[in-house]
Amino acid sequence: DAGVIQSPRHEVTEMGQEVTLRCKPISGHDYLFWYRQTMMRGLELLIYFNNNVPIDDSGMPEDRFSAKMPNASFSTLKIQPSEPRDSAVYFCASSLAGGSEQYFGPGTRLTVT
């Protein structure tokens, strides 16, 4: 079975550019999570969805960040405009409604210069 799929795996962009990260959750999973990981702050939850509806976006750093889930098999995290401090690894994870464990994608390593 395919796991969580993220694209791109690596992204290098210049400050001020728009960045879009993509995620395909495991088929049948009801929950989708976006995380950011940095050395300084560890793993931070940005936002999560249940049945395509955003439930908790309290971790989204500021208005430059937005996330959508137009259907059960696709989600995007957009940063516009990007800044060097956004450089991090961004993970997408999904889980079943009845389960507890989250299954992570391989991550997108974002570098903003």
Added chain:
Amino acid sequence: AQKITQTQPGMFVQEKEAVTLDCTYDTSDQSYGLFWYKQPSSGEMIFLIYQGSYDEQNATEGRYSLNFQKARKSANLVISASQLGDSAMYFCAMRGLNAGNNRKLIWGLGTSLAVNP
């Protein structure tokens, strides 16, 4: 407030020996779940083991076991017969399971484990 504490930034173990990674937690929830994840140098986050606060038995998954001591609020991960491939960062996490609890996991800062040949 919920909190996870992993007090060991780094640990070393000889190949084939057992190692315990510490995790203590703080919560006011009556029902909660505890998780351990592994992050090798390649970067992916791998789910290892889960323990529910209501489970009477300690969870086990192959070489991984969870030493759950509810009164002490600890959920230590025990890896038996360490292998070189066990070298990685290990994260402890928790979430409340009461009705209405959201799905947000509270994460520790991790422990880096190095297995020596």
